[in-house]
Amino acid sequence: MNLKHLILCLSFFLTGLFNLMAQTGQPMQVTGQITFQNSPVGDVNVFIKGTSKGTKSDDAGEYKLDAVVGETIKISHVGFKEVEILLEDTSSVLNIALDDFVESLDEVVITAEVPVDEPTDLAEVMNVKLYTPFGIFNPASSRSAVHYLGPKELKMIANPDIEQMLKGRYAGFGSPGLYIVDDVEWKTAPVIPYSDIAHMYVTKGFVIIRTINAPEIIAQRRAKVIEQNKNQNYYQNDATALGTVNSTNQLRELKGVITFMDAPIADVNISVVGTSRGTQTDNRGRYKIEVSPGETLQFSHVSFKEIAVLIEDVTYQLDLEMIAIENELDEVVITVTNSKGEVLKRRQKAEQSFDTSRGNFDPKTAGYAVGYVDGEELSNMYGSLSEALKGKISGYQVAINGKAYMRGSGFSVQQDYPVAWEVDGVFTTDEPTYLDLTQIEAIYALKSLASTNKYGSLAAGGVIVIKTKYGGFGDKSAQQRESLEKLQNKDYYANDAQSLEGSILEPNQYVKTLESLKNKQNAVAYYNDSLQATLTNYADHLSIAQHFATYYKDPSLATDVLNALSKRFAKNPEIQKAIGYQFQALGLKREAVAIYKKVARLRPDYAQSYRDLANAHLENNQFVQAWRLYMSYMLMGNQADKEGIGRQIYSEMEYIFYNRNNQAAIKEKFVPLSEDINEFRKDVRLIFEWNTSEAEFDIEFVNPELRSYVFEHSLAKNQELIKDEKTKGYSSKEFFVDDLGDGEWLVNFTYRGNKKPEPTYVKLTIYYNWGKSFMTQEVRLYRLKDERNKLQLLRLNKQDLEAAN
Numbered sequence: 001m002n003l004k005h006l007i008l009c010l011s012f013f014l015t016g017l018f019n020l021m022a023q024t025g026q027p028m029q030v031t032g033q034i035t036f037q038n039s040p041v042g043d044v045n046v047f048i049k050g051t052s053k054g055t056k057s058d059d060a061g062e063y064k065l066d067a068v069v070g071e072t073i074k075i076s077h078v079g080f081k082e083v084e085i086l087l088e089d090t091s092s093v094l095n096i097a098l099d100d101f102v103e104s105l106d107e108v109v110i111t112a113e114v115p116v117d118e119p120t121d122l123a124e125v126m127n128v129k130l131y132t133p134f135g136i137f138n139p140a141s142s143r144s145a146v147h148y149l150g151p152k153e154l155k156m157i158a159n160p161d162i163e164q165m166l167k168g169r170y171a172g173f174g175s176p177g178l179y180i181v182d183d184v185e186w187k188t189a190p191v192i193p194y195s196d197i198a199h200m201y202v203t204k205g206f207v208i209i210r211t212i213n214a215p216e217i218i219a220q221r222r223a224k225v226i227e228q229n230k231n232q233n234y235y236q237n238d239a240t241a242l243g244t245v246n247s248t249n250q251l252r253e254l255k256g257v258i259t260f261m262d263a264p265i266a267d268v269n270i271s272v273v274g275t276s277r278g279t280q281t282d283n284r285g286r287y288k289i290e291v292s293p294g295e296t297l298q299f300s301h302v303s304f305k306e307i308a309v310l311i312e313d314v315t316y317q318l319d320l321e322m323i324a325i326e327n328e329l330d331e332v333v334i335t336v337t338n339s340k341g342e343v344l345k346r347r348q349k350a351e352q353s354f355d356t357s358r359g360n361f362d363p364k365t366a367g368y369a370v371g372y373v374d375g376e377e378l379s380n381m382y383g384s385l386s387e388a389l390k391g392k393i394s395g396y397q398v399a400i401n402g403k404a405y406m407r408g409s410g411f412s413v414q415q416d417y418p419v420a421w422e423v424d425g426v427f428t429t430d431e432p433t434y435l436d437l438t439q440i441e442a443i444y445a446l447k448s449l450a451s452t453n454k455y456g457s458l459a460a461g462g463v464i465v466i467k468t469k470y471g472g473f474g475d476k477s478a479q480q481r482e483s484l485e486k487l488q489n490k491d492y493y494a495n496d497a498q499s500l501e502g503s504i505l506e507p508n509q510y511v512k513t514l515e516s517l518k519n520k521q522n523a524v525a526y527y528n529d530s531l532q533a534t535l536t537n538y539a540d541h542l543s544i545a546q547h548f549a550t551y552y553k554d555p556s557l558a559t560d561v562l563n564a565l566s567k568r569f570a571k572n573p574e575i576q577k578a579i580g581y582q583f584q585a586l587g588l589k590r591e592a593v594a595i596y597k598k599v600a601r602l603r604p605d606y607a608q609s610y611r612d613l614a615n616a617h618l619e620n621n622q623f624v625q626a627w628r629l630y631m632s633y634m635l636m637g638n639q640a641d642k643e644g645i646g647r648q649i650y651s652e653m654e655y656i657f658y659n660r661n662n663q664a665a666i667k668e669k670f671v672p673l674s675e676d677i678n679e680f681r682k683d684v685r686l687i688f689e690w691n692t693s694e695a696e697f698d699i700e701f702v703n704p705e706l707r708s709y710v711f712e713h714s715l716a717k718n719q720e721l722i723k724d725e726k727t728k729g730y731s732s733k734e735f736f737v738d739d740l741g742d743g744e745w746l747v748n749f750t751y752r753g754n755k756k757p758e759p760t761y762v763k764l765t766i767y768y769n770w771g772k773s774f775m776t777q778e779v780r781l782y783r784l785k786d787e788r789n790k791l792q793l794l795r796l797n798k799q800d801l802e803a804a805n
Helices: 003-023 122-126 162-169 215-228 340-350 449-455 478-487 509-516 520-531 538-550 555-568 573-585 589-602 607-619 623-635 645-659 715-728 798-804
Strands: 027-036 045-048 054-056 062-068 072-076 083-086 130-132 135-137 147-149 179-181 184-186 197-202 207-211 252-260 269-272 278-280 286-291 296-301 304-310 354-356 359-361 370-374 420-423 426-428 440-446 463-468 684-690 697-702 708-713 732-737 745-751 760-768 776-784 791-796
Touching (some): 045 062, 054 062, 130 207, 207 215, 278 286, 304 715, 354 463, 509 520, 509 538, 520 538, 538 776, 573 607, 573 760, 573 776, 589 607, 607 623, 623 645, 708 715, 708 732, 760 791
Parallel strands (some): 179 207
Antiparallel strands (some): 027 062, 072 083, 130 135, 147 197, 197 207, 269 278, 269 296, 370 440, 420 426, 440 463, 684 732, 697 745
């Protein structure tokens, strides 16, 4: 290039630079529309980076903003990636398409293990009170040396033998003779995976181990989940508001009526936990109080059980029926013995051999750990045997469903993995609730596979062997026969359910009026002119949409009604969920995806939002999107090996892993809970979902022998479960029938109200041949307003599976 050409190029460059500098600072107005997958998105923050200038998009996704050339415009919304654009003189119109709900994921490993928090401060983990047979032990103030091993150090250790590992790690370390695991004593080193250990304190005399199942560790995990579920996105006061925005932290009025057996209850104390706000019901049981979403409202009365209800974003009316106090305790005297002589005596008892229906067990020569509980540690002060064993057996826990577990928890109607029980030689899978705890001599816990293989698959969750003071082995005594009779399930189906086919979306008065018109055109005109703007109850519009789709066989009309309803109640997630249910029941799968995206944006911190949107993608064969959403939920640190929404999500992830691995483009290492695809497959999977967290109901399963199992979803029977649902944000329940067998199963439903005047919509999804290549599914929708008698929703048998194929 010669000098003349170089000067000419430099001239062009400087001219362009001068023009750009001249344009920078030039005022302009930017307009446009913000969309996601061709749908408008409202309430998107649009502002100038580094300034206080900003606005929001309206319901049509449109916005206007005064800016200056050279500034950077920033677009943000919870649930979407942020977008930044440098403004040029040609940027007066900017239409923005937001990116997907979750970001792409790098390679990770997902398993169903319980996460353990890494301690951040050694002084903090050492300055704790630990209970031992010798009294309270504080490692920080101990006169002798105390070594600490946390999850970080334990992950680096290859030797699985704890005692051998400690001898190699610490010079002079001998056999301590006592290991205290979650307050249970072991003479020899227990066999525990290092991944299950949260804290280990090592001294020359004894070793204290706190596992992930220790009460304080469980409490820490719960607190972490609650903290994670809080919305961490705070408004920076950097946007110019176009209208009034309601803050979820603002106090608002909540009202309701408190009753018992349909009679109003006066003088019920109502208080907001952690505040000074409170009130009482009047003579008609009515009350009003100011609350904020996320707070807990507590109801108490001297004659009734205390009830606590978490306030949600849609809670404006709360009608409660109080629960009578049924159990009263007489005076209880508690004594504690804590001498070395008692500890030695207990240890000697634990080492004695014992008989079972499968042979003799000797803890000293068994080669595996056997848990032991002395009968003297039990008394009738406990509400049940399962509750009495808490904290006395390592790894033992009672799940939300009321069952006891020693190897994780889950639920399947026919094949669950809770502990099995043996009482004086009588083996059963049901907890022996009839036992007088004062008559128990000893309890032995068999947890390892080696100790339970003689019992077969029914003991997959471990066996608790109970020896009573009157029991024995050999010929069956009268007492044993009495035990066997008591262990049998006496809950038989009373044949008291009303037969019901399909849905119970009965036509309302408006639907009957539409049916009386001559044709579809007249019905549509009447709805548009006379009903659409005047009907305030969203349930009426859902009924009309159902009518257009089924009576006139026109799903497009139903879609128009439902989309207009969704726009009208754009801020109400419970109504949006009911609309999503209706779309799915009508087979309008793509429309359902759009609705569940709206719910996800309204409730981005709800677990159900992830599951519903991912499941809607799954039903549309959008396996990549479904997998990414499921993975996003798991990567937030949520657990999958507990009862609840996590187990449902993991079931659907297993389905994709086993059946749609390539189509989902799975690059993460995923560890399924099932050993193989054959173990994963079931005859029937049932998912019940409800649009309001306040719904109360019973679901009854009746097996071919007419024995009945009832899942009770009410504050009276399952308050802890409902609290867990509200804390994590889910309203669904999963059931399996592993093998239908040759008989017939019945599924019955009893509705008990929802504390509000609006109806409850319950969606039942039935998966026939779950996980198999020829799996099919059916969606049924039920509208429940008034408390009903028991309804028979389903009859299941082998013919149903064949018909589904």
